[in-house]
Amino acid sequence: MVTLKHLIVMDNDEDHVPLLTEAGILESPTTQHCRAESRDFFISRRNNYILSIFLLLGCYSAILVPAYLPTPEPIWTNESSAENQALLNFSASLLAQTCQVGWSVEQVRTLTTPAGLLEIPVFLENATDDWALPPPLGLQGSEEVAAEVLKALPYTDIPTGPESCRRCVVVGSGGILRGKNLGPHIDQYNIIIRVNNAPVFGFESDAGSRTTIRLIYPEGAPSNMQEYERTDLVALVVFKTLDLAWLTSAVTKEPLSWWSKLWFWKDVVDSIPLQPENVRILNPEIMYRTGQVLQTYAEQQRKMVPTLGITAMVLALQLCDEVSIAGFGYDLQHPGAPLHYYGSLRMDAMMSQVVHDVSAETILLRELAKAGAVRDLTGAL
Known part of the structure; x- marks a missing residue:
């Protein structure tokens, strides 16, 4: 063992582990x-x-x-009570007047571009025409399927009503309709046209309580069966060939295959509680001609797919002597404004879509309203 100052280290030959003892x-x-x-x-x-x-x-x-966590919906007010009362007075005055035969069509004829929206067959009667474009602007590639659907539909005529003079109102889904209390006025029109799943039940005070024609595509068909109780007609707007197969299934009550259902972009109802005589197919020429007219108001030239709202308005021009609209107009300057009179979607949802040109549609509607061809009951144009 070697001893250094304050340090003891065991030699290797000793059976001990070296330790720093201090x-x-x-x-x-x-x-x-x-x-x-x-x-x-x-x-x-x-x-x-x-x-x-x-x-x-x-x-x-x-x-x-x-x-x-639930978040409180923002309260949006865009009209004062005095302005709402003025709209009610305007609506009441229109209903108090004698209906003028051919009024709306005569006003449209005074306009150069919108005149192309007249004299269009309303509902599809046969699928043998020369369709140059695929759905929704035509039936190219879907003729055989459309012919099969028409066999299941006994009628293709327009809805019955007063032959002397018809008043139409097209009820849009716009948030501008909320709180206007126009429901009792809307119910007084001869023909009431709605689109997709815009609800009636629970919104009667603003939207009215009955429907003459509801334009739908499968993904937009109401899932609440109550919405069909006071509905005269449902008219399919064909966006793809599969939509025709869905209509056949809904009319004949024969279910679609699970494979077919996979190709819809959202769940669709299996059937609609209406008889075949209460079902129609919108003539695709209405969509095509409307798109052609909208081209002239668009900033960029492209294939124009109209919204169901503007399509319903063009449909009304074919059916009625006087046409009014309610719930139209997009307040794009206020992203927080309600998009629909129901639900919680805000205006920014429409601002982000790229399928429709709502600016071109607004210009067209304003031109028609200025000429008196349509009467805007909610005053958003």
Whole structure:
């Protein structure tokens, strides 16, 4: 064993492990204090694991939980009570007047471009015409399927009504309709046209309580069967060949295959509670001619697919002597304004879509309203 100053080291030939026997003695009080602080500062591996779990759960909760909490809907007011009363007075005055035969058509004929929206067959009667475009602007590639559907539909004529003079109102889904209390006035029109799943039940005070024609595509058909109770006709707007297959299924009550259902962009109803004589197919020429007219108002030239709202208005021009509209007009200057008179969608949802040119449609509607061809009951144009 070799002894150095304050250090004892065992020789290799001795059966002992070398030890620094005085290491603990040589540590200064300062060093010992630092080691004690280190032990107090660093927690154990178990405690560190538990703390990490709590921190992780806290972060996830802060991010995800608010998304599932109910948030109060913003209250949006765009009209004063005096302005609403003025709209009611205007609507009442229109209904009090004697219906003028051919009024709307005569006013449209005074306009150069919109005149192309007249004299269009309303409902599809046969699928043998020379369709140059695929749906929704034609039936190219869908003629055989359309012919099969027409075999299941006994009638293709227009709805019955007063032959002397017809008044139509096209009820749009716009949020501008909310709170206007036009429902009792709307119910007084001979023909009331609605689109897709815009509800009646629960909204009678603003939207009225009955429907003459409801334009739909499968994904937009009402899932609430009550919506069909006071409906005279449902008219399919064909956007794809599969829509015709869906209509055949809905009329004949023969279910679609699960494979076919996969190609709809949302769930569709299996049937509609109406008889075949209460079902029609909109003539695609209405969509095509409307798109052609809208081209002249668009900033960019492209294939124009009209909204069902403007399509319903063009349909009304074929059926009625006087045409009024309610619930039309997009307030794109206020993204927080309600998009529909029902639901919680806001105007920014329409601003982000790229399928329709709502600006071109607004210009057309304003031109028709200015000429008196249509009467705007909600005053948004």
